[in-house]
Amino acid sequence: MIILSLILTLALVAAVAVGETGLTGPQYVQALRDPGSGAGEILWAIRAPRAVAAALVGAALGLAGAVLQGLLRNPLADPAVLGVSAISALGAALVIAAGLAGVAWAIEAAALVGALGAGAVLVLLAARFEAPETLILFGVSLSALGGAATALIFNLSPSPIAAGEVLSWLLGSVANRDFGDAAAFLAPAALGAGLCAWSARGLRMLTLGQETAALSGLPMARLRAAAVAGAALLTGAAVSMAGVIGFVGLAAPHLTRGLVRDDPAATLAPSALAGAILLVLADLAARVIPTEQELKLGVVTALFGAPLFALVAWRAGRSWRA
C-alpha cells in the first residue's frame, strides 16, 4: 500500500511536471513560487486538475472492478460487464444528441443517472437471482442494450457534428477538467466507495460459494446489494467525469491481487490505487505522445493495457485452474 501510494505520488508529480509544452528550470521555479504566472497556470490550472481527475477516475474504476470480480467470483468481471458503463454512456449520448451538451452539468448528470438506473435494475436482479452467472448474463444484455441504443443515436443523428461529439465523448478523456468537476465526482464516488468497503467481508465469504455464504451468518443479501450499488455509483461517477474508459477496472485488480494473496476483500484499496496509477500514466502518455490530435484516454488504456494485461493473465492463468 505504501509503495503503491508512493508510485501514485510520483506519477502525479510527473503528470504535473511533464507535458507538451516544455518548461525550463527557471520556469518550474517560477510556477512553484507564483501559481498565477504563465508557467504556474500550465502546471496548476491545466495539468494538475487533469492529473487529479485521472487519478480519481482510475481509482473509482479500479475499486469497482475489484468489487465486481469478488462479487461475481469471476476474474473477467469489470464495470463494463454489468452494463453500467454502457447505460451510463447512453445517458450522456442522449443529452449530446438532444443538443443539450452546452447546458452545464447536463452530460455529467445524465451519465450518472444512467449508471444509477442500471445499478438499480442490477440490485433488484441480484436480490432475485443469487447465481453470479445469472447476474453476468443480465449485465451482458444491459450492456448490449446500451450499446445498441447508442449506436441507434449515431444511426439517426442528423448532424455528423453531434455524432462526432458522442464518439469523442465515448472514447474517454480527462482533458480540460477542473477542480469543480473533481468535486462533483466526489459525492457519488465517496458513497460508492463506502458501500464497497462495507461489502468487503461479504466478498471474502463468497469465496466459498453462494450456499455457504448464505448460511455464514453475514447479512449476504444486503452485502451483495451494497457491492452492486457501490460499483454502479463508482462507475457512474467515473463515466460522468471522463466518458467510457475500458480496461482499468479489469486490470487493476489483477495487478494487485498477488500482493494480497488473492484476498478479494484486501484487494479493494490496492486495486483503487493501481487504477489511479494506470490512468494517470495513461493520460500522461496521451498528452506527450506526439500526434496531430491528442490521443483519447480510453484508446490509450486499451492500446497499452491490453498487452500488459495479457502478460498478467499468462502468469496468473495457473491459479485459476483447479
Add this chain to the structure above:
Amino acid sequence: MSAALELTGVRVEMEGRPILDEVTLAIHRGEVVGLVGANGSGKTTFLRAALGLAALAGGEARLGGSLVGRLSPARRAALVGYLPQERRIGWSLPAWRIAALGAPNAPPAQARAIALTALGKVGMEAHAERGVLAMSGGERARVLLARLLATGAPFLVADEPDAGLDPDAQRLIMELLRGAAEEGRAVLVTLHDLTLAAACDRLAVLNAGSLAALGPPAEALSPAILRSAFGLEGCLLPTPAGLVLAAARVMDGRRDRL
C-alpha cells in the same frame, strides 16, 4: 436441553410432488447421525429443510428449539454450521483465511487464532499460509472442514464430505467429525459409502422421500432395508475393522432409478 435439530412431520413439495414426506427425527449433541439413501431419495432436500433453505409444505423444523424459518441469518449461523459437498473455492486464499471464514464476526486477530486452532485439529496447521487452490483435494477438504469446525456451532451438517477422497482421507474426515461429536456437538452427515456410514452412532435411511429406517447402523441397514432402499442383496458383517458392507446388486427392479 433442546435437540440440536428436530424435524416433526416435515413435508417438502416440488411442483406439487412430495420430495420429503412426514419426516420426523431429532438429533442431539454428542452423536453422529448418518443420512443415507439412494440418489434422488431426498437427502439434499432433507438438509435444505434442516438448514431452513427449503420451504416446508407441512410439519416444522427446529434448530436448538427455535423454528428455523424465524431465525435471523446470524442466529441461525450460531446454531448450525454447514459444509457443502462442493469444494470449489473462488480464489486461492491462504488456508488460514479460509478457516477464519468460520468466524466472520470475530476481530481479525481472534479470527486468525480460531482458524489456526481449527487447522490444528485437522492436522493442517503447517499449511496455514499455503494457497488452497494449490492443495490436493484431500488437503482442501480438510481446510474446508476446519472452516466448519471454526464456526463453533453446536450442530454441524456435512454433505457428502467423503466424496472424491481416497479411503484414508475419508476415514480421517469421519474421525474428525466423530471428534466434534465427542466435544459435545451434534453432527449430521450424508454419505453414500455404507461401510463408512456404519461408523455413525445412528443412521437415518431415506427411501423415496420417506424415512425408511432410523437407528444404530446394524439395525438401520438390515438386509430388508438394503434391498428396499438401495436395491442391494447383502448385509453388514462384523469385522475387526468394524461393520463392513457385503452386498451385490439386485438385478431386477431399481435400475430405472439411476
